[in-house]
Amino acid sequence: MKVPTPLTRRDPDAYKNQFGHVCVIAGSGRMLGAAALTSLAAMRAGAGLVTAAVPASLNAAAHKKISNVVMTLPLKETKAQTVSVDAFAQIRRISDQFDVFVIGPGLSRHPSTQRLVLKITGTLSKPLVSDADALYALAGHAEILHKTDTLKILTPHPAEMARLIKRSRDYVEKNRRQTALEFARKYGCVLLLKGHRTVVASPQGKVYINTTGNAGMATAGSGDVLTGMIAALVGQGLTGFEAAKFGAYWHGKAGDLAAQAKTRASMIASDIIEEIPNALKVIGDR
Numbered sequence: 001m002k003v004p005t006p007l008t009r010r011d012p013d014a015y016k017n018q019f020g021h022v023c024v025i026a027g028s029g030r031m032l033g034a035a036a037l038t039s040l041a042a043m044r045a046g047a048g049l050v051t052a053a054v055p056a057s058l059n060a061a062a063h064k065k066i067s068n069v070v071m072t073l074p075l076k077e078t079k080a081q082t083v084s085v086d087a088f089a090q091i092r093r094i095s096d097q098f099d100v101f102v103i104g105p106g107l108s109r110h111p112s113t114q115r116l117v118l119k120i121t122g123t124l125s126k127p128l129v130s131d132a133d134a135l136y137a138l139a140g141h142a143e144i145l146h147k148t149d150t151l152k153i154l155t156p157h158p159a160e161m162a163r164l165i166k167r168s169r170d171y172v173e174k175n176r177r178q179t180a181l182e183f184a185r186k187y188g189c190v191l192l193l194k195g196h197r198t199v200v201a202s203p204q205g206k207v208y209i210n211t212t213g214n215a216g217m218a219t220a221g222s223g224d225v226l227t228g229m230i231a232a233l234v235g236q237g238l239t240g241f242e243a244a245k246f247g248a249y250w251h252g253k254a255g256d257l258a259a260q261a262k263t264r265a266s267m268i269a270s271d272i273i274e275e276i277p278n279a280l281k282v283i284g285d286r
Helices: 032-044 056-066 085-097 111-123 133-138 142-146 158-165 169-174 176-187 222-235 240-262 269-285
Strands: 021-025 049-055 071-075 100-103 128-130 152-154 190-193 199-201 207-209
Touching: 021 032, 021 085, 021 222, 032 049, 032 056, 032 222, 032 269, 049 056, 056 071, 071 085, 085 111, 100 111, 100 222, 111 128, 111 133, 111 142, 128 133, 128 222, 133 142, 133 158, 142 176, 152 240, 158 169, 158 176, 169 176, 176 190, 176 199, 176 207, 190 240, 199 240, 207 240, 222 240, 222 269, 240 269
Parallel strands: 021 049, 021 100, 049 071, 100 128, 128 152, 152 190
Antiparallel strands: 190 199, 199 207
């Protein structure tokens, strides 16, 4: 697969803002690591800037956990240390600072947080990559995807996909290509259905079946890494379909290298992040 131009050619006079500012709305009291993995993966995938927007009481911890290359933003929170729907006005007010948003990793299923997901999905005029708990919120409310014309990329695993379309997981697994394509067309979004031979479908009917990756990537946080990588590619100017397509391939290749170094049984999500640069070299040399 050809490496997209933004990843191979950078003008000597280029500056960080030219490569996209990703805002990652993620994390909660029990799952702050998801925000860290998503944010670091976005940086490794070429984003110029990344801001992790987390519950206010977790901001200091996030700042320490994520490293000095990612900025943090404290958001209004619930008593359960999850992002509150009251944070919506704050997010909308500063949304022009960002080129693409991620929402969902480690966010929680708190009712207030779920309402925030729906408000952001239905009103934000920026590209949006939705994963994990954001997909839980969208189940039963998928029509909200039609409320804005901006790019939306959804990255469900089979169980999340089944919930979105109100069918069984077995049905999804037996009809992966059809399921992804029908949803993408119906709701005008890019749909990436995770799993063995990840499927990427566009509203225009394009379909890509990924061939990289391995069973060792079935580990906590692997999906967060993919989400961050896709958002970074959108921020660098790729179309939604191309970002999801190359993101899946690159993520899988990084996972293959991590498996070689750590073994499939022992690899963890951060190992995939470590291999993102090496995977890009391997892809570029083909």
